[in-house]
Amino acid sequence: MASRVLSQEIEPGFHLLRVDDVDVEYFEGIWSIPEKVTYNAYLLVGDGGAVLFDGWKGIYADDLIEVIRGIVDLKDITHVIVHHAEPDHSGSLSKVLEANGFRAEVVAHPMAKPMIEAFYRIAPRFRLVKDGEELALAGEKIKIIYTPWLHWPETIMSYLPDRRALITCDAFGGYSTPRAIFDDDEGVVKEYLPSVRKYVANIIGFYRQHITRNIEKIQSLNLSIGILAPAHGLIWRRNPQLIIDYYRSLAEGRPDGNKILIISGSMYRLLEKAAAIAADEVERLGGRAIFYRFNDSSQPPFSEILSDAMDSRAIIIAATTYEAGVYPPLEHLVDLISRKIPQKPVLVIGSYGWGPAAARKISEKLASAGFKIIDKIEFQGSASEEDIRRIREGVKMLLESS
Ligand SMILES: Cc1cc2nc3c(=O)[nH]c(=O)nc-3n(C[C@H](O)[C@H](O)[C@H](O)COP(=O)(O)O)c2cc1C
Ligand SMILES: [Fe+2]
Ligand SMILES: [Fe+2]
Known part of the structure; x- marks a missing residue:
């Protein structure tokens, strides 16, 4: 061109x-x-x-x-x-x-x-x-x-x-x-x-x-x-x-209406189902959900996600555990958010196969950057009925706190 x-x-x-x-x-x-x-x-x-x-x-x-x-x-x-x-x-x-x-x-x-x-x-x-x-x-x-x-x-x-x-x-x-x-x-x-x-x-x-x-x-x-x-x-x-x-x-991080950013990183989409439930709950409670998913068919650009993070009212991050750490694209993204984006409330959802790490590491990273962690919900594999109840409750608290 x-x-x-x-x-x-x-x-x-x-x-x-x-x-x-x-x-x-x-x-x-x-x-x-x-x-x-x-x-x-x-x-x-x-x-x-x-x-x-x-x-x-x-x-x-x-x-x-x-x-x-x-x-x-x-x-x-x-x-x-x-x-x-x-x-x-x-x-x-x-x-x-x-x-x-x-x-x-x-x-x-x-x-x-x-x-x-x-x-x-x-x-x-x-x-x-x-x-x-x-x-x-x-x-x-x-x-x-x-x-x-x-x-x-x-x-x-x-x-x-x-x-x-x-x-x-x-x-x-x-x-x-x-x-x-x-x-x-x-x-x-x-x-x-x-x-x-x-x-x-x-x-x-x-x-x-x-x-x-x-x-x-x-x-x-x-x-x-x-x-x-x-x-x-x-x-x-x-x-x-x-x-x-x-x-x-x-x-100054002034939010654009009731925009809630949801980011999910899931290899086999077990966790993504839980993130989708959170997104639905956001909409049900009157928020505007912007949902980005990293999975086997999609890698949304970091440039766009940061842009939506800038003026969202709050963020939901769902990431699975990978080699005793955070699923790498989300580890990178959380690092970028912690440095570039004005502090705001965050709900963290994590999953694992044998030893949890992702949710804790994300929460620690964002808390140390001044973000308010509303809840950290973590489960093995896919979300149980009880996990889903906690996710819905977490979304409600997130919307109330932001
Ligand atoms: C390459 C790879 C690395 C993984 N590393 C870990 C790990 O270090 N610790 C752990 O508990 N689970 C680990 N897991 C298991 C995933 O966290 C677990 O299967 C999770 O449920 C995947 O969620 P998803 O289906 O939403 O991708 C790993 C899985 C893969 C494929
Ligand atoms: Fe320039
Ligand atoms: Fe420049």
Whole structure:
């Protein structure tokens, strides 16, 4: 499949350079994203030169250069602002600088310098910036805001007061290749938000306290934001506050209605029958059950399960015992949930053949991460009538406690 390149002057002198990465299967080499992702760079063209904000993944470097060439001479770029050194945005940097004859200064946080030098084995001229620093580039004021851990420790944002534009890099971004550039159409936004949730759960979930902290920091600066321009997905100009509020609600673990996530890992589906009973009970008691099963015919993507975990009210985990531990896909999943997902009540169901382990290990892992374990129900083989009664009771307690 060929990638799709979009270049648009979104305001006089301010260009979006977007590529839809339809080649990617696993973001960061991990997260399954059939919906794909965009990389958004921005180009400011003004008096005395041009400023490039971020870039694209390395494989698209030549495409980026071609797009820039359609707007300005590469040699006219005086500065490249690297908001974040992760190669989905900085991968094109070497080639861009080469095409520019290494005339441009790389504007970045001090922590980004050794990363860029080590990633690409280049030694460009750097202009290292501090939080709150104001630059005058391409005839415009650019205020640097340090926003650590969104998504790495070196991440900065740029605010262009004359345009009321905040360029936010990973923060306020999402997966998918939206069919529009802006948030103007409510239908497009509605379609896009699940991909934002999935992106946050997969990529920034581990740093969720920093989402809240940085939003508060941005708010304390009283910036007037007319355009919010992230490095992935839609640009926000109709309602930038919507994406800020959505990020905050995800980071704080605000549930989406009565959604209850049920995850089952079962080799021969004895345990899955018990998990299905729990799912039915959730629905019977008025919850909305989202049921993922690992079994001999299905391996749902971790990326999707984490996305649903993010804004579920509570979680039910059913896992069988495997080699004196947890059935491996669920062991991995529980580990991811313990790190990336806001704490919430959990009901654990486990099974075993000769020596129980799964339920205890899952409960210990999640309890130590601050999750509230409502009950731990464990049985040999398949659930007895008494086990089923306890499962129903557990579901009731779970719904009451969440
Ligand atoms: C590869 C494999 C490893 C297993 N390891 C253990 C184990 O270490 N301890 C245990 O008690 N049962 C173990 N079992 C047995 C399962 O936990 C038991 O059969 C369980 O009922 C399987 O549930 P399921 O039919 O829902 O997959 C193992 C089974 C398999 C196939
Ligand atoms: Fe990143
Ligand atoms: Fe990114």
